[in-house]
Amino acid sequence: xxxxLTYLVTxxxxxxxxxxxxxxxxxxxxxxVLDDLSTGDRxxxxxxxxxxxxxxxxxxxxxxxxxxxxxxxxxAVVHLAAAVGVRRVVEQPLRSFATNVRGTEHxxxxxxxxxxxxxxxxxxxxxxxxxxxxxxxxxxxILGQTTVARWSYATAKAVDxxxxxxxxxxxxxxxxxxxxxxxxxxxxxxxxxMVLPRLAAQAVAGQPLTVYGDGTQRRCFTYxxxxxxxxxxLLAHPGADGEVFNVGSxxxxxxxxxxxxxxxxxxxxxxxxxxxxxxxxxxxxxxxxAARRVPDTRKLRELTGWTPRADLLDIVDAALLxxxxxxxxPVTAPSASPAVPARV
Ligand code: UDP
Numbered sequence: 145x146x147x148x149l150t151y152l153v154t155x156x157x158x159x160x161x162x163x164x165x166x167x168x169x170x171x172x173x174x175x176x177v178l179d180d181l182s183t184g185d186r187x188x189x190x191x192x193x194x195x196x197x198x199x200x201x202x203x204x205x206x207x208x209x210x211x212x213x214x215x216x217x218x219x220a221v222v223h224l225a226a227a228v229g230v231r232r233v234v235e236q237p238l239r240s241f242a243t244n245v246r247g248t249e250h251x252x253x254x255x256x257x258x259x260x261x262x263x264x265x266x267x268x269x270x271x272x273x274x275x276x277x278x279x280x281x282x283x284x285x286i287l288g289q290t291t292v293a294r295w296s297y298a299t300a301k302a303v304d305x306x307x308x309x310x311x312x313x314x315x316x317x318x319x320x321x322x323x324x325x326x327x328x329x330x331x332x333x334x335x336x337x338m339v340l341p342r343l344a345a346q347a348v349a350g351q352p353l354t355v356y357g358d359g360t361q362r363r364c365f366t367y368x369x370x371x372x373x374x375x376x377x378l379l380a381h382p383g384a385d386g387e388v389f390n391v392g393s394x395x396x397x398x399x400x401x402x403x404x405x406x407x408x409x410x411x412x413x414x415x416x417x418x419x420x421x422x423x424x425x426x427x428x429x430x431x432x433x434a435a436r437r438v439p440d441t442r443k444l445r446e447l448t449g450w451t452p453r454a455d456l457l458d459i460v461d462a463a464l465l466x467x468x469x470x471x472x473x474p475v476t477a478p479s480a481s482p483a484v485p486a487r488v
Pocket of ligand 1: 354355357361437
């Protein structure tokens, strides 16, 4: 039997946050969602909305007083609110940086003041251009110049991690850092440039699929309910305190192969359109991509037993369905119902 707790989920109306909120409510917890609806959407909480244990607060993590008040009333905090998506970060560098650094500082300080357990969502972007192969949490970070806006996101998130781990070491803050690799699934908007919803929408609409560069860059896609499962396991595990974990699937694909699979599974007549990087973002500061991003998730698996259940085919079919298209086969992507105990 699990203890019923109250969780503050910042960014809880966002893509991952809303799925986490659904899962926490399903486990019998109370969830306070703090979201400024900049990229989040009330519609993402449609399933959760009738639940009396959901409380929605429209507000920003930049509002330190609000963050403090809400943290005081909760047992634990999951911090997912962030300016995300390469497109958004490149187009609004200053605002993104402020949200990702200042906002997180408010959350960490409030968790420290009130002695709350904190799960901080970080990103594979931390590793920058390190394309050496499966990267463990101890891998080096290889970042480009400060003039390339993309790396400011990695820098902001690194500051967040440093603040969180510093609070753990100096003040004993029970905090866990989860570095999320490419996460996909229902409710992910194509508007922020993420590749899978974007290419799926193009395939369904019969438009050319925009493959950046030569399409040989490699990624691993993880279904959102598997990511939520990992977050719940980390929240529940005392051994996760003060630690950093990669969260992601190890099934690699090139982006060109992903585009080909989307065309094949949707029965679309769309061609692939290779777009040179210089033409992708017109910010005048250039654009750099990571050639390969694969997580080593041994640490997470050994501590919690986590393995992702959805494979790339499940994920592609689910993305096509979400984009309004049909697929040849049944969608088998599982829903998250991990029976892990709650812990503060
Ligand atoms: N990408 C692409 N076409 C698009 C959007 C993205 O080829 O329309 C590529 C992008 O250059 C990158 C990969 O897909 O190599 C994943 O991009 P995304 O922005 O989703 O995530 P990230 O780069 O953070 O892994």
